[in-house]
Amino acid sequence: MEKKITTPLTQEKVKELRAGDKVLLSGVIYTGRDAAHKRLIDALDEGKTLPFDVKDQVIYYVGPAPAQPGQVIGSAGPTTSYRMDDLTIPLLEKGLTGMIGKGARGDKVVEGMKQNGAIYFAAIGGAGALISSSIKSSEIIAYEDLGPEAIRKLVVEDMPVYVVIDSEGNDMYKSEREKYAKEKM
Amino acid sequence: MREISVNEITKELKRMCMEANYILSADVKEKLESQIQVEASPIGESILRDIVKNANIAKENSVPMCQDTGMAVVFLEIGQDVHLIDGNLKDAVNEGVRQGYGEGFLRKSVVKDPILRGNTGDNTPAIIHMDIVPGDKVKITLAPKGFGSENMSRSKMLKPSDGMQGVEDFIIETVSLAGPNPCPPIVVGVGVGGTIEKAALMAKHALTKELGESHPEKHIADLEVRALERINNLGIGPQGLGGTTTALGINVETYPTHIAGLPVVVNINCHAARHVECVL
Numbered sequence: 447m448e449k450k451i452t453t454p455l456t457q458e459k460v461k462e463l464r465a466g467d468k469v470l471l472s473g474v475i476y477t478g479r480d481a482a483h484k485r486l487i488d489a490l491d492e493g494k495t496l497p498f499d500v501k502d503q504v505i506y507y508v509g510p511a512p513a514q515p516g517q518v519i520g521s522a523g524p525t526t527s528y529r530m531d532d533l534t535i536p537l538l539e540k541g542l543t544g545m546i547g548k549g550a551r552g553d554k555v556v557e558g559m560k561q562n563g564a565i566y567f568a569a570i571g572g573a574g575a576l577i578s579s580s581i582k583s584s585e586i587i588a589y590e591d592l593g594p595e596a597i598r599k600l601v602v603e604d605m606p607v608y609v610v611i612d613s614e615g616n617d618m619y620k621s622e623r624e625k626y627a628k629e630k631m
Numbered sequence: 632m633r634e635i636s637v638n639e640i641t642k643e644l645k646r647m648c649m650e651a652n653y654i655l656s657a658d659v660k661e662k663l664e665s666q667i668q669v670e671a672s673p674i675g676e677s678i679l680r681d682i683v684k685n686a687n688i689a690k691e692n693s694v695p696m697c698q699d700t701g702m703a704v705v706f707l708e709i710g711q712d713v714h715l716i717d718g719n720l721k722d723a724v725n726e727g728v729r730q731g732y733g734e735g736f737l738r739k740s741v742v743k744d745p746i747l748r749g750n751t752g753d754n755t756p757a758i759i760h761m762d763i764v765p766g767d768k769v770k771i772t773l774a775p776k777g778f779g780s781e782n783m784s785r786s787k788m789l790k791p792s793d794g795m796q797g798v799e800d801f802i803i804e805t806v807s808l809a810g811p812n813p814c815p816p817i818v819v820g821v822g823v824g825g826t827i828e829k830a831a832l833m834a835k836h837a838l839t840k841e842l843g844e845s846h847p848e849k850h851i852a853d854l855e856v857r858a859l860e861r862i863n864n865l866g867i868g869p870q871g872l873g874g875t876t877t878a879l880g881i882n883v884e885t886y887p888t889h890i891a892g893l894p895v896v897v898n899i900n901c902h903a904a905r906h907v908e909c910v911l
Contacts, residue, residue, distance in 0.1 A: 520736055521698040571697075575689040576688055
């Protein structure tokens with residue numbers, strides 16, 4: 447089912463989304479990948495405040511290519527999500543409700559999503575030029591020294607993503623693969 | 632002795648870095664387009680269409696297909712009758728990468744220390760593999776390698792008794808474990824034999840070959856056919872969201888090995904499968 451969702455991603459909206467839904471996402475989202483996650487978690491461990499309030503927000507695992515003159519942002523597709531698995535639970539506990547990436551998540555993350563009410567979306571990996579056309583503005587808000595890994599505040603319009611894991615733990619990667627698997631491993 | 636200026640190598644590499652990242656190579660594009668016609672999953676078909684659309688946008692606007700514009704892997708085959716002049720060859724290669732990634736607005740994805748990290752800011756150094764060959768030419772092959780797929784690659788030192796079946800099963804297991812992570816549909820490069828580093832180098836080099844190119848020896852060409860069929864029966868599909876197009880192709884390279892060993896390395900590439908070459 448195709449749904450239009452606008453951030454902030456409140457618990458009410460989280461409950462509406464089911465694994466397998468195609469979503470056109472609009473509103474503010476934040477970028478963050480490996481090095482930025484490390485700093486966010488270090489900040490929480492040290493009792494510092496985060497550079498943005500993660501409650502009801504969506505983090506997009508992306509390190510965009512540089513913008514060419516006249517572009518809002520360069521190509522900006524998702525990076526592989528499992529590398530953020532060990533750095534995700536504290537953010538979910540702070541109220542983060544959405545993550546956009548690609549690839550499988552660990553059991554602990556799925557458990558954390560069920561407990562705290564969160565959605566894992568997948569964007570099409572390697573379709574960075576296509577996805578960047580749905581990004582309307584981009585502004586670095588933290589960790590500028592990390593270059594492509596800095597945290598950016600993006601405004602997106604009808605960004606195409608799939609709900610891969612919903613807040614009940616249903617996993618589209620598993621269910622869809624099962625349908626077409628003639629060889630089981 | 633034929634003289635070639637290393638400045639020519641810099642110039643070509645700069646151009647190749649941009650070309651490889653902006654333009655999906657013809658063999659991969661044709662294969663993606665033909666898979667749209669046969670993909671069993673409607674979601675998978677829709678994703679394949681978006682991937683082709685993305686490639687068209689990238690080419691038309693001269694922007695990278697993917698934000699991960701990779702670490703620059705460069706193979707140089709240098710004719711033994713060539714005299715390289717005007718400077719240091721490795722510096723010239725890195726300068727080409729620096730200019731290509733800088734002026735081409737490609738992402739700088741290299742950190743200076745694997746533990747301490749810290750972006751080098753210009754995507755150097757490149758990974759350079761050199762070979763001295765007969766003749767008076769220099770062949771440059773560039774394969775910018777993204778790490779979503781690189782991270783899903785594996786090696787194993789099999790026993791000789793594991794044989795063909797052991798190699799085939801290890802390939803399938805590696806792709807199965809990778810699942811949705813390496814941006815399927817993938818391209819698979821396999822190195823079998825030699826020593827551990829020789830096998831890894833062959834697996835990487837196999838990714839620079841054209842899709843559909845078969846190994847000259849029948850038993851290995853047959854392995855390529857069987858393995859590709861089994862991979863596409865795993866159900867992973869485009870982006871891992873289910874389907875019958877998990878890999879676009881597989882190339883295997885082999886080399887003699889030790890009586891006690893059967894090394895195998897599986898190197899996975901994403902659907903951008905970037906590879907360009909030029910001969911000076």
